[in-house]
Amino acid sequence: MRILSCLTTEHDLWLLALAVLVCGGGSWVALELYRRARQRDGRQRAGWLFLSSVAAGCSVWCTHFVAMLAYRTDVVASYDPVLTLVSLFVVITGIALAFHLAPATRQPGRRMAWLMAGLLLGLSVSGMHYVGMLAYRAQGLMLWDATYVAASVALAVVCALGALGFELRGRRVLGLGLFTLCILTLHFTGMAALTLVPFGAPAVDPSSFDGLAVAVTCAALLVAATGGVAHMIDTDVNDQTVDALRQMALVDGLTGLPNRNSFTSYLELKLARARSEGRSFAVVIIDFDKFKAVNDVHGHEGGDALLRAVAARMSAELRDGEFLARMGGDEFAAICPLSGGRKPEDFLRRLERALQAPVRIKEFDVLAHASFGVSLYPQDGATAAQIVGNADLAMYRAKADPARGVSYYEAAMDEVARGRRELVLEIRNALEQGAFELHYQLQARLAPEGAEGQPRLDHEVGPTEVIGYEALLRWHHPVRGFISPGDFIPLAEESGLILPVGEWVLRTACRDAAQWPAPHRVAVNISAVQIMYGDLPRLVASALKDSGLDPARLELEVTETSLMEERAHCLAVLNEIRKLGVMIAIDDFGTGYSSLDVLRVFPFQRIKLDRSFMRDVTGSAEALAILRAVLALGHSLKIQVLAEGVETVEQLALLEAEGCHEVQGYLLGRPVPLAQTFNLSSAGLSLAL
Known part of the structure; x- marks a missing residue:
């Protein structure tokens, strides 16, 4: 109170x-x-x-x-x-x-x-x-x-x-x-x-x-x-900050299109509505072909200009209910409802039409070409992840066949993808369990005409001298049997497993060669992934030191295609390896993009002519002309030329007549395990036919 x-x-x-x-x-x-x-x-x-x-x-x-x-x-x-x-x-x-x-x-x-x-x-x-x-x-x-x-x-x-x-x-x-x-x-x-x-x-x-x-x-x-x-x-x-962050989180800054987050949210919403209303729609993954070449030629500004232009053109082709987003890089994704008589073919034709006209980049006209992968709901997946993943599989199939352009998802694609994933896991297990082995294929030098004081007839081939062996990776799977390197090496490169696999190959080859009774060289293939992402000079130095192999006896083989990306980095890596005293050879010569420029820039000491030329050299004037041109080029640059894929006496005789004295192929010897290598060659090799 x-x-x-x-x-x-x-x-x-x-x-x-x-x-x-x-x-x-x-x-x-x-x-x-x-x-x-x-x-x-x-x-x-x-x-x-x-x-x-x-x-x-x-x-x-x-x-x-x-x-x-x-x-x-x-x-x-x-x-x-x-x-x-x-x-x-x-x-x-x-x-x-x-x-x-x-x-x-x-x-x-x-x-x-x-x-x-x-x-x-x-x-x-x-x-x-x-x-x-x-x-x-x-x-x-x-x-x-x-x-x-x-x-x-x-x-x-x-x-x-x-x-x-x-x-x-x-x-x-x-x-x-x-x-x-x-x-x-x-x-x-x-x-x-x-x-x-x-x-x-x-x-x-x-x-x-x-x-x-x-x-x-x-x-x-x-x-x-x-x-x-x-x-x-x-x-x-x-x-304002939240709005800006929301804009950054949902909108692609380059093209102004919705980004991956927006696409995912929209697809989930579209999927929920389609389930409740019993409707169908198509998801299209769009990936531009050879887009890196645009960046290399016109710079990243040119690549960005191309993406902005094609994004604007494709957006202009959209109709009610259709959705287009940039997923990142040169990849786009679209959603097309299939109700009301709409068909994915109509939608795809409109998108392709948007890409038909060239894009002006500075003073150049650039034509954009893309691969399209299509999956349909509900038949190609019940969840957003399944639908997008299946469209992605279809896109990669279309990219593998440029003439196709558009690919629809098929169930068999899943089997292929699953098989690839399983094989990647088995590559890892094979490496851990020591299931890989190296086979060695002989490389020989033809003796000059009149060697050993004997005249030679036209159908005779003179004596040969073993100069080295190429180490080739082999895998005998306990269930699948022999698996070709052409099947598992690309998967190892895609997954990054080529780094530990390549290290095992290099160290094993150096260790084996150091124990050979004769000081022949050993050739080891090097992947582009090892050059780009592995510390290859350190690895080579370590393998030589641990094995005691003379650096002059080691030859590393690289392909032209592996040198096309980040050329400055590749050149620096190869020069560091050359300083160790190791030989560098260019493999599969003649199948790359710019052979003459590669020979001018990189420190190669040997050219390995691709086996594809040997198949036709005895019956094709064009193949013979290429052989002569490569030999003349090697002679001018003081680079040895070795011909791969020699399988017949006629091929060998022709190579000798043209002045190509280093050869490799089944005629001289197939790849064999280390234990059999010197049983075949300990006494030298002489062919007299």
Whole structure:
């Protein structure tokens, strides 16, 4: 009853309403700023804690002094300026510490932190009130009721604990209500504890404090407004950042098309609707052919210009319900509904039509060609991953046959893909279990005409000298039987397993060759993946050191196609290997892209003429002309030429007649295991037919 009578008989109700307004508005701003602080870390958290503490402290301070100005007594009163400022400092500092100690969320393990923070918050508000009352100088006797003082502090602490607890649980309205109640109950219960006995007649009109009350209120509102504006600015910046991030997350920055994330979300939505409505649709994966060549010739800016142009053209061909996205790189994906008489063929024709016209890149016209893979729902898959994966399989089939252009998914593709995956796993197991072995095929040099003092007839071939062996990887699978290197080597390259497999081949070949009875050279094939992604010079140096093989006896064979990408890097790698004293040979010569330029740039010491020329050399004038040109080129560049694929005496005789003295092929010897190699060649090799 004392509290109620104090409010109704000893306070100006209008100023009390103003104090409540200041308290509620300031508390709302303070807690909003505090929520922002809890969402930040480091310096930003410290900054927002400072703003929220100042806003909360000023709200408590202004509420107190507006309510004090509403306190109507017949006593002359004034305020000590120092203690008044100290009361403001006390509440701001205490609230800052309380907010800092409070956990980010209400967790069982952080209950002690919540209790300490709530206790400190309630005591800070109480401390501000009673320090402020010390600043109150009245010409009268101030009598305090200890019971009401204790009750005011207890209520403040309880409300503060509740406010923090609800705030940490995300119950914002309850948190705001209890924090406001913490301030108001503390003040009015504390004022009920005070009884003022004047010393004499009043000398000041109490209404003279009205202007001061308005001034304090304006200051409080200004502080609250400052915090509110900071919150609004930060919210706006956050919203803009979220919009920008959403744009980045869902839209491709180069073409403006939806990106992979958007495509995935749209496909899931489309799939759900198709299931419920019993409809069908097609997913199309689009991959541009030889796009890297565009980047190599016109630079990445040219490639980007091509992608922007074709993306805009394909987008212009879309109709209602159709969707196009860029998945990344030069790959796009599209969705076409098949209801209402639509057919995937119509959709594909429109996309192909968009690619028919050349794209102008600087002063060049570039024609974009793409491979299309198509899968249909529901027959080609029940989930988004299955549908996209099947369209991807169909696209790779189309890419393998450029004349096809468009490929529809077929169930047999899954079997092929599954078989490839299984074979990759078996390659790994074969490497771990030592199931690979090396066979060696003889390389020989034909003796010059008239050797050994014997004349030679036209149908005779002179003696040959073994100059080395090529190490060839072989795999006899316990179930599949012999697996051709042409089947498993490409898979090893795609999966990256060629790096450990290639290391095993190199180290094994060096170790075997070091034990041979004759100092023949050993030739080892090197993959492009090893050149690009393996530390090949270090590996070669290590294999030579561990085996004790003379570097001059090791020859590494690389193909032209393996040197087409990152030529500068490949050149640096091969030069490092040459410095070790190892020979470098170009394999399958004549089947690559730019043979003459490759010979000019790279440090080759031997040319291995591809076996395809040997098949036709005895009956084709064109093949013979190429053979003569390569031999003349090798002679001019002082590079030895070795012909592969020699299988008949006629081929051997022709090579000898044309001046090609290094040969390799089935006629001289098939690849055999190490144990059989020197049984065939220990006495040398001589063919006299």
